[in-house]
Amino acid sequence: MSVPARIALVLALAALIAAVALWWSGGAWQYGALPTRGLVRAAAFALGAFCCIGVSAWIRQRLS
Amino acid sequence: MRRSSFLIRPFDYLGLLFGIAAILAVLYYWDPTRVMIKRLAPGAETRFEQMPKGATDLALADLLTLNEAAAVDMRRRTLINKVFGVSGLPLDLMPQRIIRDVEKTPGAVKKCLSPTGPSLVHLWSRMDTIIMRGIGCEARFYRDWRNLAGIDELTGHMQNRWRNYAIAYFRPVQANGRLILYQQGLAATYHDQHRLIEAWVAEGYTVAAMNMPGYGDNTCYDLERYCADPPMGGIYDKELVQNFAPPVIALNHAMAQTSFERIAMVGVSSGAWVTLVAAALDPRIDLSVPVAGVLPLSLLQGKEESARGIVVGLTDIASVLDLAVMGADRPGRRQIQIFNRFDRCCFYGPRPESYAGDLQRSAAVLGGRLDLLFDESHARHKISDWALRRIMAAIDGGAGRAE
Numbered sequence: 483m484s485v486p487a488r489i490a491l492v493l494a495l496a497a498l499i500a501a502v503a504l505w506w507s508g509g510a511w512q513y514g515a516l517p518t519r520g521l522v523r524a525a526a527f528a529l530g531a532f533c534c535i536g537v538s539a540w541i542r543q544r545l546s
Numbered sequence: 547m548r549r550s551s552f553l554i555r556p557f558d559y560l561g562l563l564f565g566i567a568a569i570l571a572v573l574y575y576w577d578p579t580r581v582m583i584k585r586l587a588p589g590a591e592t593r594f595e596q597m598p599k600g601a602t603d604l605a606l607a608d609l610l611t612l613n614e615a616a617a618v619d620m621r622r623r624t625l626i627n628k629v630f631g632v633s634g635l636p637l638d639l640m641p642q643r644i645i646r647d648v649e650k651t652p653g654a655v656k657k658c659l660s661p662t663g664p665s666l667v668h669l670w671s672r673m674d675t676i677i678m679r680g681i682g683c684e685a686r687f688y689r690d691w692r693n694l695a696g697i698d699e700l701t702g703h704m705q706n707r708w709r710n711y712a713i714a715y716f717r718p719v720q721a722n723g724r725l726i727l728y729q730q731g732l733a734a735t736y737h738d739q740h741r742l743i744e745a746w747v748a749e750g751y752t753v754a755a756m757n758m759p760g761y762g763d764n765t766c767y768d769l770e771r772y773c774a775d776p777p778m779g780g781i782y783d784k785e786l787v788q789n790f791a792p793p794v795i796a797l798n799h800a801m802a803q804t805s806f807e808r809i810a811m812v813g814v815s816s817g818a819w820v821t822l823v824a825a826a827l828d829p830r831i832d833l834s835v836p837v838a839g840v841l842p843l844s845l846l847q848g849k850e851e852s853a854r855g856i857v858v859g860l861t862d863i864a865s866v867l868d869l870a871v872m873g874a875d876r877p878g879r880r881q882i883q884i885f886n887r888f889d890r891c892c893f894y895g896p897r898p899e900s901y902a903g904d905l906q907r908s909a910a911v912l913g914g915r916l917d918l919l920f921d922e923s924h925a926r927h928k929i930s931d932w933a934l935r936r937i938m939a940a941i942d943g944g945a946g947r948a949e
Contacts, residue, residue: 484554486558487562489562490564515576515577516575516577520572523575528564530561534557
């Protein structure tokens with residue numbers, strides 16, 4: 483895995499964990515420190531990162 | 547090798563971009579950073595810090611007119627007459643129907659419009675189904691709450707197949723002698739606050755949760771469950787009653803079950819307006835907490851204007867500020883108005899500061915206590931953890947305890 487892919491993976495994972503933790507803190511929905519909209523957006527971007535890393539790994543495997 | 551890196555690299559860097567975007571999304575929406583963004587945004591000073599023109603020249607002498615108990619009593623009688631069409635508070639007004647232990651035996655429901663349960667509802671449901679969540683469908687998710695003895699549904703039908711109300715009455719196993727009336731605002735139901743209600747019940751509070759008319763079970767969508775009984779009709783066949791009778795009915799019902807050493811009412815957004823009026827009408831409410839709402843009508847702007855409809859006809863009798871004073875009109879009674887200074891929706895900024903001192907003095911003259919708090923911990927339209935800590939301190943500490 484390349485360095486950019488590793489950084490992407492770490493960032494996406496960190497963002498996803500932080501988003502879920504903040505959203506859930508104090509009771510989710512209204513009470514969490516992150517609104518549901520923020521959770522959905524952060525999760526969507528993290529998913530995008532995982533997909534890109536997955537595709538790159540798949541291509542690397544096919545061509546090696 | 548060159549061919550593979552040519553194909554792989556774009557995906558690696560696109561992945562990196564997505565990863566950075568995910569981090570930025572968290573920072574953009576997280577409450578503390580959101581407040582910073584709001585503070586630094588163009589026009590923030592005008593919106594959140596500066597007093598708008600109309601706020602500095604409020605005719606307070608016309609808006610704060612109550613300075614003795616007899617005047618408050620007279621004004622209250624006029625208000626009660628306007629809302630209920632009778633001279634005294636209808637203390638005998640009880641629910642038409644009570645469905646006991648609805649979490650165990652929910653009874654027949656027409657259709658669960660939002661059947662995903664509270665943990666998934668906001669992710670999987672459409673807004674029009676979220677705002678129609680009914681206790682008959684949701685109560686089974688609350689069955690295992692700690693200290694919950696049961697949930698009773700209190701219902702009534704006011705106008706033939708048109709106006710009704712439904713109150714969820716949460717009974718704790720070990721009660722702490724305190725009752726909380728919770729009034730949800732628009733575009734949501736009290737089910738959105740299930741974690742808050744769960745925490746209250748676990749602590750021993752008895753909770754009566756209410757929606758605004760047209761939301762949740764407060765429609766005749768489920769005709770058989772809510773609007774099949776003969777309507778109450780007569781004096782109860784009007785909009786004002788549908789707004790303001792449920793808190794009185796919930797209180798009447800609660801006090802017929804047991805006695806309470808302290809009764810509080812908390813309302814958010816439009817629910818704050820119902821809380822304001824309910825506390826003015828009913829002196830049994832010791833502590834009232836309107837959150838993210840309630841301003842003198844002349845200070846309303848933009849989407850806040852919709853609040854006029856809730857108090858139409860009532861502000862001719864008592865101004866919004868007089869209504870507030872009536873909610874804190876004697877020793878032992880207190881009102882805390884909480885404003886979200888950076889609220890993304892409405893009722894933001896420093897406007898209440900222009901009359902806060904006069905309002906507090908008016909209540910103090912009558913022996914009550916009125917506080918205005920500004921929540922700067924977030925930029926959303928909600929009851930925050932910050933606000934909740936202060937609300938609970940006031941409920942548990944009585945009229946004298948301050949933060």
